[in-house]
Amino acid sequence: MDDTLRPLRIPPQISVYADKHNVCHLVQSMVTALVLEQPEDPVSYLLDFLQRSSPRCPRVMLLGPPAVGKRTLANRLSATLEAVHVSAERVLQGQSEQEGSAEVLVQLLQRRLKEKDCLHRGWVLEGFPQTRLQVLQLQQAGIIPEHVVMLEAPEEVLLERSRGKLIDPITSDVYHQIFVRPDDDTVALRLERGRGLSDQQLLAELQHYRCEVTALRSAYQHVLKVVNGDQPPADVYLEALTFVRSHCHFRTPRILLLGPPGSGKSQLARLVAEKYKVVDVSCGRLLRSVAADGSGRGAEIQPYLDDGRPVPDSLLLPVLEDRLSRVDCSCRGWILHGFPHDLQQAAVLQESQYQPNRVFFLEATDEACLERISLRATDPVSGQRYHAVTRPAPGLEVQNRLQTAPEDGTEPVTQRLKVFRMRSAALQSVYPDAVYIDADQNPYSMLEALESRLYTS
Structure with a gap:
């Protein structure tokens, strides 16, 4: 690949340092003060500003x-x-x-x-x-x-x-x-x-x-x-x-969403990404994108996706690390969902330079999750996803061409929920300070609950 076309990456240590010392808020405060006051001697003004102002x-x-x-x-x-x-x-x-x-x-x-x-x-x-x-x-x-x-x-x-x-x-x-x-x-x-x-x-x-x-x-x-x-x-x-009390620390958001399949992680991530301009990193979508790009790594990943098998960590982790190191994630922050699935993956994420600074567990019953997944279908023409109860197709023509994914059947979903419940206690032990959100409510209420804890110290 031409070096000029490679995605720009920022060393993760920079984001960690900026978060630790509240650099973003400090710079924002100084620039705002300079623009508003327009002092004759900016350097002396900033020195005085730093001495007299509490961030x-x-x-x-x-x-x-x-x-x-x-x-x-x-x-x-x-x-x-x-x-x-x-x-x-x-x-x-x-x-x-x-x-x-x-x-x-x-x-x-x-x-x-x-x-x-x-x-x-x-x-x-x-x-x-x-x-x-x-x-x-x-x-x-x-x-x-x-x-x-x-x-x-x-x-x-x-x-x-x-x-x-x-x-x-x-x-x-x-x-x-x-x-x-x-x-x-x-x-x-x-x-x-x-x-x-x-x-x-x-x-x-x-x-x-x-x-x-x-x-x-x-x-x-x-x-x-x-x-x-x-x-x-x-x-x-x-x-x-x-x-x-929010925004006390202007951290670059590194948000992790955990929860059972069907709890609404993808939709909540989309709403957060749209409002706060953070990068929506869906692990499943990321793997499918890499598999489709024709690279050697993508060719290794494709058979696992075709067979519905979990992609091994040896292939998954480099793909995820590569994505989180890009400049958009480093500067704007990210919201990750679809990873980690188990204790080992959570430990690896915590030991990396990409550990989250906000973790949210979405809580929903198996019955609610099963209903959300088993009644959803996708329009192969537009790519839009619909739900028989909460978001029905806009017309008979669209309704007739909807397709339900094999993995969204009752039996596969029930098995995935069972696996999640077995692993959830271990995941919770890795993130003792996580915030729990009731996922049995509309997405905008979930967004409001997340927002209230997004920037608090």
Whole structure:
């Protein structure tokens, strides 16, 4: 093969070092700061930046319609993260109405977020920005969040919360006469009815928010988590905290999916790859690709595929190692499924330079797996896979030409499930920190469960 056509490979030690020392996050933070601040002396600026900035300082925005619970959530998050709770209301204290314009507010926020406590502890910014213009002003001022939590709730819920709002006059904490009561009786006795918006005022502000929410979502789509605010405050808090604690370490994702056949590994891997731009590495698909490329190694692999026999590790491992060493996997990360199948393969993977940094076990019953596999078939014309229950063929013509693979029959699937159950305990022992996901739910719920643990430390 012409050397210019060989896939570029990066030594795996580089990725391991970058993960260990959080290099990606460090470089991203420095480049972002340089572009936004544009200092005259970049070298001196970066030296000062490295000395004064903590790479783990949270930068969180909480957005949402009025009365959705932003302040309550901001109080809890800032206390847990030991970050500074910043709001437009607090920043504007002491300012006259004429001095409280949007431009002045952005200037005050910029000044506040560059104070020592915010630089060293991080910040939680509540309820701002509210418009696309304010987003632009914040970006121009260099105020860039790492996480944006957007709360949502139905109109009737917001109205009910606004009507029952209670305020602690000492701490300014917000409660509700029915839904959110303080644990301390002393606090409960001193609560006062909040001077909130009338129903008409709240509906007007809600209409304004709806006009702007699409722009807000678009501006922060890459760092956004939408949370249902119509649930107990403790659940809202835990969901937001899980998200905010993600991306603490900007590791290159090396994700391993394990689970019984039919648990949905391939579909989940596809969704993760599409959203996070990691490389979807299916061991079975990889072997078929190598077998079809006409190489000497492919010729050795083909007979095993033809007979339905497992490809020996002596042939499989070099193929997998070759794929994981390519530049796309090294730079973007990967999600691997279809390997390992047993304890020996898992041990080899762990001892290599390609050990995963996130492992997920998909859990599903044999009955559910059997139904998923035995009722699926493939269209030989388009290559699309359909399922008699969850994804039926779009028409009679396609239905009539569908083909079911021999290995998807009831007896072969039952045998494969039996083998997996025999080996699963050994695999679990190799990955004691693995995350378990209920695979008896729709793929997007599985994706959300995976995402919540993808970047957490």
